[in-house]
Amino acid sequence: MDIMNIDIMDILMYAVYILIFPGLLFTCVFGLWLAGIDRKVVARMQHRKGPPLAQPAYDFLKLLGKECIVPDGAARITFLAAPWLGLASLVVTVLFIPIGGLQAFGTGGDTVVILYLLTIPTLAMILGGSASGSPFAGVGSSRTMVAIMSYELPLILIILAVGKAAGGYGVTFSLGQITLFQYLTAPFILDWRLVPAAIAMLFVIPCEVGQHPFDVGEAETEICEGPLVEYSGAPLAVFKLSHAIKMFVMTALFSALFLGGVTTGMLWLDIVLTLAFCSVVTLVCMSLLHAISARFRVEQLFKFFWTVVSGLALVSLLLVWFC
Amino acid sequence: MFKKLIDNAASKSPWLFHINAGSCNGCDIELVAVLTPRYDAERLGFKLAGTPRHADIVVVSGPVTVQSLDRVLRTIEQVPEPRVIVTLGSCPRSCNVFKGSYAVAGPLDKYVPIDVSIAGCAPKPEAIIDGLALATKILKEKREAMK
Numbered sequence: 001m002d003i004m005n006i007d008i009m010d011i012l013m014y015a016v017y018i019l020i021f022p023g024l025l026f027t028c029v030f031g032l033w034l035a036g037i038d039r040k041v042v043a044r045m046q047h048r049k050g051p052p053l054a055q056p057a058y059d060f061l062k063l064l065g066k067e068c069i070v071p072d073g074a075a076r077i078t079f080l081a082a083p084w085l086g087l088a089s090l091v092v093t094v095l096f097i098p099i100g101g102l103q104a105f106g107t108g109g110d111t112v113v114i115l116y117l118l119t120i121p122t123l124a125m126i127l128g129g130s131a132s133g134s135p136f137a138g139v140g141s142s143r144t145m146v147a148i149m150s151y152e153l154p155l156i157l158i159i160l161a162v163g164k165a166a167g168g169y170g171v172t173f174s175l176g177q178i179t180l181f182q183y184l185t186a187p188f189i190l191d192w193r194l195v196p197a198a199i200a201m202l203f204v205i206p207c208e209v210g211q212h213p214f215d216v217g218e219a220e221t222e223i224c225e226g227p228l229v230e231y232s233g234a235p236l237a238v239f240k241l242s243h244a245i246k247m248f249v250m251t252a253l254f255s256a257l258f259l260g261g262v263t264t265g266m267l268w269l270d271i272v273l274t275l276a277f278c279s280v281v282t283l284v285c286m287s288l289l290h291a292i293s294a295r296f297r298v299e300q301l302f303k304f305f306w307t308v309v310s311g312l313a314l315v316s317l318l319l320v321w322f323c
Numbered sequence: 324m325f326k327k328l329i330d331n332a333a334s335k336s337p338w339l340f341h342i343n344a345g346s347c348n349g350c351d352i353e354l355v356a357v358l359t360p361r362y363d364a365e366r367l368g369f370k371l372a373g374t375p376r377h378a379d380i381v382v383v384s385g386p387v388t389v390q391s392l393d394r395v396l397r398t399i400e401q402v403p404e405p406r407v408i409v410t411l412g413s414c415p416r417s418c419n420v421f422k423g424s425y426a427v428a429g430p431l432d433k434y435v436p437i438d439v440s441i442a443g444c445a446p447k448p449e450a451i452i453d454g455l456a457l458a459t460k461i462l463k464e465k466r467e468a469m470k
């Protein structure tokens with residue numbers, strides 16, 4: 001009886017959420033745009049003219065049109081399914097992040113769900129890499145594993161600090177509540193206790209995305225792009241797209257946690273503002289770092305994240321708890 | 324319509340894979356110069372790929388020594404279609420000053436069809452960009468001919 005009550009409109013609504021806004025289509029366009037400005041700005045910082053803004057989109061389309069080779073020694077099904085698994089979980093992640101006051105699937109435990117979902121794309125990459133049977137992919141996979149361990153600890157500390165600040169007596173895990181609290185008071189970036197956490201988050205973003213200088217797993221000059229070494233054609237295109245979408249997911253998460261999710265009331269204005277904020281965050285934490293630094297070694301990365309970045313996040317957590 | 328988008332993109336994002344088949348390193352340096360801020364081939368979408376699986380254009384330099392012949396052919400085979408083979412400098416086309424050596428198995432066109440050859444010893448960066456731009460056109464034609 002209950003099942004009959006589900007409205008056809010509801011189902012349509014969810015389909016729109018998942019496939020168009022804020023799901024697949026929207027994140028793809030948005031992510032490719034962010035990847036485009038990232039490449040352009042890095043080029044301008046190095047005194048180059050740089051590729052056109054649509055370059056990541058061209059790359060994606062071109063890869064779709066290439067032949068897809070599956071190596072003889074590969075586990076065929078895992079090898080081909082891994083990129084889609086990563087993309088799907090990223091699209092689901094977006095549904096939990098409030099974009100311009102609109103949160104498709106709000107629950108009481110958004111941040112916990114997001115923490116879990118965010119590891120899946122990286123795990124999918126490790127899975128695909130190991131399935132390809134290439135030794136380069138093996139090295140890349142193990143390095144990617146180290147990268148996950150490095151950024152996960154500070155990310156959890158940051159989310160705890162923000163949750164405590166928004167939750168008052170308890171810790172809240174609901175992103176809706178976190179953004180609402182900031183809407184009613186002030187964005188957390190202006191709260192001095194949370195500034196160290198915001199800085200830590202700016203380091204976590206490029207590491208999670210796998211951006212230079214934290215791209216130990218994909219180091220194309222040392223280990224030929226690690227887990228992606230054997231991929232070609234459409235699966236590679238999906239991995240590149242996931243990479244672009246991850247940029248959007250992480251910057252949107254930052255704007256939800258520290259900028260109050262940008263709510264004005266008008267949906268289109270919110271979207272434009274979110275776009276602007278995400279672009280600024282991308283420029284600060286990804287393009288700037290990319291243009292001025294060389295790649296970390298694996299153990300340096302681990303040490304840096306477990307001392308400096310975790311330290312910053314921990315300072316914030318303690319301040320929020322005791323001040 | 325979608326096919327048309329893909330065909331158009333084929334010439335706009337050419338990724339290079341560079342094979343050194345016993346070159347004297349002169350050509351290799353010039354190729355790297357093409358990617359530096361002064362000539363910036365990235366504005367045309369060129370990017371050096373780390374692995375042949377990601378490449379669209381294979382750039383071969385050097386006279387193809389006996390040792391490298393097998394590796395060159397195997398690497399070229401690993402590049403997914405559509406692919407374009409470009410020779411860089413005089414060496415892969417004529418063996419240049421290395422002609423007649425017991426260690427040289429070239430020229431390359433004895434083994435694989437060549438799409439573009441860039442002349443010079445070593446070629447100027449301008450000539451390389453010109454040759455690569457021609458290669459992207461051929462890449463697009465090959466993509467349109469697929470299926």
Ligand code: SF4
Pocket residue numbers: 346347348349350351384385386411412413414419420443444445446
């Ligand atoms: S063409 Fe000239 S510069 Fe290039 S590899 Fe041959 S000898 Fe060296």
